[in-house]
Amino acid sequence: MGAVRERAPALVSGNSTRLLLLFALLPLGAFFTVLWFGPMFYTLVMSFFTDPLGSAQFTGFGNYLDVLTGDTFPFYLWNSVLFAVSTTVLSLVVGLGFSLVVNEQLRGRQGLRTLMIVPYLLPTVVVVFLWTLMLDQNLGLLNQALVEMGIISSPIAFFSTPGLAMPSVITASVWKWGSFAFFIILANLQAIPDAYYERAQVQGASPWQQFRDITFPNLRGAILLILLVRGIWMFNKFDIIWLTTRGGPINLTTTLPIRVYDLAIRSGAFGSATALSGIMFAILAVTGVLYFTVMEPEAEVKD
Amino acid sequence: MFENRTGGPGGLVSSRTQRRVRRVALYLTALIVTAFIVTPLYVMIIVSLQSPETLFSGGELTLFSTELSLSNFRTLVTETATPRYLLNSFIITAGVVLVSTVLAVVSGYGLARFSFRGKTTTARLILFSYMFSPIVLAIPLYIIFFNLGLLNSHLAAIFSISAIAAPFSIWLMWQYFQNIPVTYEESAWTSGATRWRTIRDVVLPLARPGYVSVAIFAFSVAWNDYTMVKIVLSEQALYPITLGSSLFLDQLNIGWGEQMAAAVVMSIPPFLVALFLQNYLLQGFNLGHE
Incomplete structure (x- = not known):
């Protein structure tokens, strides 16, 4: 870092350098202005008008009040939080458990690692195909197994049964995104020096004690990162929920992103849709501030 | 260190048993997670490789079949x-x-x-x-x-x-x-x-x-x-x-x-x-x- 800072003056002098700087940062500025600031500003402006694309009328916070005081908002927010928290925590449990296994001297661990990449890389649409077949009412493997074992008497339509739709979407999501936690934790596990464990063994620590006193403390940062970042991404998830349930049955899997889509694209209610977008923006901004305060990811930037 | 904390009354579970339990747990977890990941993938591939006639021949999905065909892929290309x-x-x-x-x-x-x-x-x-x-x-x-x-x-x-x-x-x-x-x-x-x-x-x-x-x-x-x-x-x-x-x-x-x-x-x-x-x-x- 020191080296870069010392040499920086030599780098920024001269006309050709200034030109290069301009050339390098202009596309970045253009990109963010056109594809991020512009659209977000536009959204926020629209959220203050009724019927913003037709006979637009300024309504102040009217749309926000409508959205926030409607009967359904707390319910959709709850669905979002439920989906985000369950998928994230379950992914963490699966990822942690399995990375501990793969980190051991196990036969075939290289193969297991490669296997874990596959679900993460498969397009969400493929994951949806697989799980609608696995959980299908007529042909699904799970129904067949449950009926044969006598646990249920007749097959269940998992994705359209209240009470089972959300767990089904969560299962498919963990299947796909569990690997994210797995790879991050694995990388962190491999960074723990073997000497720690050797010393603990000499002192007679049991496997559980080793996990509690060595492994877990060294993973705290990774776990926090997964909870926060994966949690935000799952909160924002649209595709897997939309493709499996369309937000149903009776809106039981309607999360805020699904609701935004419904309002904007299906109902053309851009006033409410943009106000809800504004609310999501606020929620994400608060989480973002939390992320920056706790993790300080930008500390990796050298001046 | 370990005698006074693990395994219930008087630390009856020896370190050796713990290690053996750990080994079994490891392979068991590996097996369960592998099955969780592989099953849908296997079903995807085996279903894609069977013609509709063999796929539904028993009233259920045929999951182990030797009569494989590429007819589904052909349909995809010609009819969709x-x-x-x-x-x-x-x-x-x-x-x-x-x-x-x-x-x-x-x-x-x-x-x-x-x-x-x-x-x-x-x-x-x-x-x-x-x-x-x-x-x-x-x-x-x-x-x-x-x-x-x-x-x-x-x-x-x-x-x-x-x-x-x-x-x-x-x-x-x-x-x-x-x-x-x-x-x-x-x-x-x-x-x-x-x-x-x-x-x-x-x-x-x-x-x-x-x-x-x-x-x-x-x-x-x-x-x-x-x-x-x-x-x-x-x-x-x-x-x-x-x-x-x-x-x-x-x-x-x-x-x-x-x-x-x-x-x-x-x-x-x-x-x-x-x-x-x-x-x-x-x-x-x-x-x-x-």
Whole structure:
């Protein structure tokens, strides 16, 4: 870092350098202005008008009040939080458990690692195909197994049964995104020096004690990162929920992103849709501030 | 140390038993997780490889069969728009990879090599946009593209997917350039090379692993995307394979066999990436999140 800072003056002098700087940062500025600031500003402006694309009328916070005081908002927010928290925590449990296994001297661990990449890389649409077949009412493997074992008497339509739709979407999501936690934790596990464990063994620590006193403390940062970042991404998830349930049955899997889509694209209610977008923006901004305060990811930037 | 804490009354469970239990637990976990991951994949492949007659022969799905055929793949090619969808996917993916990678290399270099005010803010903006909700961004983009007359074009798809792929790509490249010592460039300058030649002959070759990782990341975002194209494309002839094949879910004349065949076809490109470029891929995980 020191080296870069010392040499920086030599780098920024001269006309050709200034030109290069301009050339390098202009596309970045253009990109963010056109594809991020512009659209977000536009959204926020629209959220203050009724019927913003037709006979637009300024309504102040009217749309926000409508959205926030409607009967359904707390319910959709709850669905979002439920989906985000369950998928994230379950992914963490699966990822942690399995990375501990793969980190051991196990036969075939290289193969297991490669296997874990596959679900993460498969397009969400493929994951949806697989799980609608696995959980299908007529042909699904799970129904067949449950009926044969006598646990249920007749097959269940998992994705359209209240009470089972959300767990089904969560299962498919963990299947796909569990690997994210797995790879991050694995990388962190491999960074723990073997000497720690050797010393603990000499002192007679049991496997559980080793996990509690060595492994877990060294993973705290990774776990926090997964909870926060994966949690935000799952909160924002649209595709897997939309493709499996369309937000149903009776809106039981309607999360805020699904609701935004419904309002904007299906109902053309851009006033409410943009106000809800504004609310999501606020929620994400608060989480973002939390992320920056706790993790300080930008500390990796050298001046 | 261990006698007074483990295994119930009087520490009856010996360290040796604990180790054995641990061993069994390890293999058991490996087995369960492998089954959880492999079963759907196996079902996908075996269903895609059977003709409808053999698939449903027993009233249930035939899961172990020796009569394999490619008839589902043939149906996909002859009776659905799958080839068209695939071509669209390749066009859109290539566009996104090009836009994101070039943008990431250029901005990453600028951000890493020059000092200017507001660098921390820039970093936060990039990271924040990386965490942002695609659907919330897609709504205004939909209206803007509509007003520009760009809605329903591959260009709209490429730009909107790049909007979500580029932030992390830029961040990755920024980190990567930071880790390349500036001394290499300086020694090139002092031996008389121009700035541009230095970039072409010294910087870009050194940054190669970085931009391969970025290209793979952009590829997987674009190949996978459903949300953005769902909003900016409405003409079926322009659909990529993800969006096009999702229509099969509601089409009665398309059975499970064809659906799984489409799933297999869609999975081949990412699978090849996983197979041959695994290390680049994992670098993305490691650089971005530590």
